[in-house]
Amino acid sequence: MKVKQRTTSYERVNITLPHETLLLLDRITEKGERSHLIEKAVQHYVSAVGQSHLRVKLKEGALARAKRDLEIAQGWFHLEDEI
Template identity: 45%
Template sequence: MNKLATHKRVNITLSPTAIRLVDKVAERGERSRLVDEAIRFYIREMGRAQIRKQLREGALRRAERDLGIAQEWSSLHDIWKKRRK
């Protein structure tokens, strides 16, 4: 299959600094591949950051409840250990 058939041409504008950076790391003729990979990486990382943020917020909302459960189970564990002796 023709590689171009799986991609769509778009025009973007980059700063001269960004172009210099791309040219430093991309092999000749590979700018598009580098930009494609960079976009995919950025979106994946942003998704992960959002998930981490939601997990952190959820943990903070449930912290008091979770501490109570842990203390309750700790008491039950202590009773269980005493009865085993």
């Protein structure tokens, strides 16, 4: 069975970072690994922000529909008394 491997193409970019950030990168990465660390950090950040945004949207939606949902539930309460 063939396993399809996903290849990622990379592009060289120039970024500007504060000196302290660059020192931190150099302290926690090996030579040649900055790009990998930055890639993982960006992926983690986007994932975390996405999850946070989703939670906010779910809460907003639940609050917006709360009155309607309560009215629907109350419409069914009388059926419990009949059982």
